[in-house]
Amino acid sequence: MEEKKCIFCGIVTGDVHSHKVYEDQKFLAILDIFPATPGHVIVFPKKHYDSFFKIPDMDRIQLFETAKKVADAVLKGMDTDSFNMLVFEGKHSNKNIVHEPQIHIIPRYPQDGLNFNPPRNRYAEGQAEQVYRKIARYLKGV
Ligand SMILES: [Zn+2]
Numbered sequence: 001m002e003e004k005k006c007i008f009c010g011i012v013t014g015d016v017h018s019h020k021v022y023e024d025q026k027f028l029a030i031l032d033i034f035p036a037t038p039g040h041v042i043v044f045p046k047k048h049y050d051s052f053f054k055i056p057d058m059d060r061i062q063l064f065e066t067a068k069k070v071a072d073a074v075l076k077g078m079d080t081d082s083f084n085m086l087v088f089e090g091k092h093s094n095k096n097i098v099h100e101p102q103i104h105i106i107p108r109y110p111q112d113g114l115n116f117n118p119p120r121n122r123y124a125e126g127q128a129e130q131v132y133r134k135i136a137r138y139l140k141g142v
Contacts, residue, residue: 008099012046022070027063029070032104036114039078039107043067044099052089052101060101067103074107082108084116 010016012028021041022029032040043066049055055063071083086104088095095102108114123131 006099009048027066036106037112039074041074041105043070043103049100050098071105074105078107080107080109
């Protein structure tokens, strides 16, 4: 169920130019054309999924293994020891291309100007317990 206008599907077929730093039968890693830092790479499945949750579990595992391999190459190639890894899911996540899952590997450098430090808020009295129950009930039946 490929979407006609999906730019990532176009990258897979070669209709859209990209710098493919890694490719195998199932996965592709390309340079992001709008890099947050030099060496910013996106790893994704060749098959089009519109959600992180729709890719088969074994493929998701292999995707993260591929991301590890690519991240290692990014660190060595870009001569740094730091990166941030990001996955976007859902309309509030600032993603603009629905071809999932995309794993962004963003190498970090001294004074690179990026700030991934989200605000450090605090829970109100009793709120953490409520939030804990909302999530944990799906994981351990609390
Ligand atoms: Zn696609």
